[in-house]
Amino acid sequence: MKLAIYGAGGLGREVLVLAQRIQHAAPRWDEMLFIDDIAPNREVKGTAVITFEQALSQDIAVVIAVGEPEARARLAEKVLRQGIPLATLIHPDVVLTDCSRIGAGCVLSAGVFISCDVVLGQNVYLQPYSSVGHDCQVGNHSVLSTYVTMGGNCLIGERVFIGMSAVIQQRVTVGKDVIIGMGAAVFNSVQEGVIALGNPARVMRKNDEKRVFK
Known part of the structure; x- marks a missing residue:
């Protein structure tokens, strides 16, 4: 399973570093990637950035990496509606x-x-x-x-x-x-x-x- 970090901004980069630290201690994911529908870059810190639609065809768990509580709620609902699990x-x-x-x-x-x-x-x-x-x-x-x-x-x-x-x-x-x-x-x-x-x-x-x- 891949870890998809929803949000490729500053908080997303922090979450990537955290996930890499977790992965180093005890491997959990086959790959890490970002989901971002508006980011201008298709790669951040050497990690691919894809759209949510592109992510639907992959075996992923998603962690929300935005700091606005209202946006966190909206994105989590979007992810769960597709039957995709949230990663802790x-x-x-x-x-x-x-x-x-x-x-x-x-x-x-x-x-x-x-x-x-x-x-x-x-x-x-x-x-x-x-x-x-x-x-x-x-x-x-x-x-x-x-x-x-x-x-x-x-x-x-x-x-x-x-x-x-x-x-x-x-x-x-x-x-x-x-x-x-x-x-x-x-x-x-x-x-x-x-x-x-x-x-x-x-x-x-x-x-x-x-x-x-x-």
């Missing part, structure tokens, strides 16, 4: 207890710490050195950026983006489709569909566009 990538140095559950399609980068009795939904992306405390739940397609720290018993909804170095206090709930800005300190629960920034974090406006990177 876990860096060899991730700290992960046996009592935690990791959904299909999750990406756990170098230095990630997952405490006990954690549940990650499908297609969750944890960037390097993010930390998830005991009994936390993270919803499908959410993204935790580098150095995010979550206390125990937090509940993170679907399609949430948490920016670099944000801190989430224990027992906080963050609703679906929320953006937490980088460096934010979240002491209280956050309603769904909003953007929260600052220390302490405050709701600034609604997340109507559902876009992180503009």
Whole structure:
């Protein structure tokens, strides 16, 4: 089976490096390739780039390599609708207890710490050195950026983006489709569909566009 990385941009290149590190430690795939329908190049870092239509004829598992939670959800649905499995990538140095559950399609980068009795939904992306405390739940397609720290018993909804170095206090709930800005300190629960920034974090406006990177 081949590993197809959906997205040939900067995050896609990071996922390629992660996959190569995993492959070096314990071979899993016959080949790696990128899927990208709009990339101008047909090769990135020596790896072929093909369209989704071209990928349908191949024996692949797909990992989503885009940072927008809404786009992650849309691409994962597109892939699963074709009966293609989502690949889960876990860096060899991730700290992960046996009592935690990791959904299909999750990406756990170098230095990630997952405490006990954690549940990650499908297609969750944890960037390097993010930390998830005991009994936390993270919803499908959410993204935790580098150095995010979550206390125990937090509940993170679907399609949430948490920016670099944000801190989430224990027992906080963050609703679906929320953006937490980088460096934010979240002491209280956050309603769904909003953007929260600052220390302490405050709701600034609604997340109507559902876009992180503009």
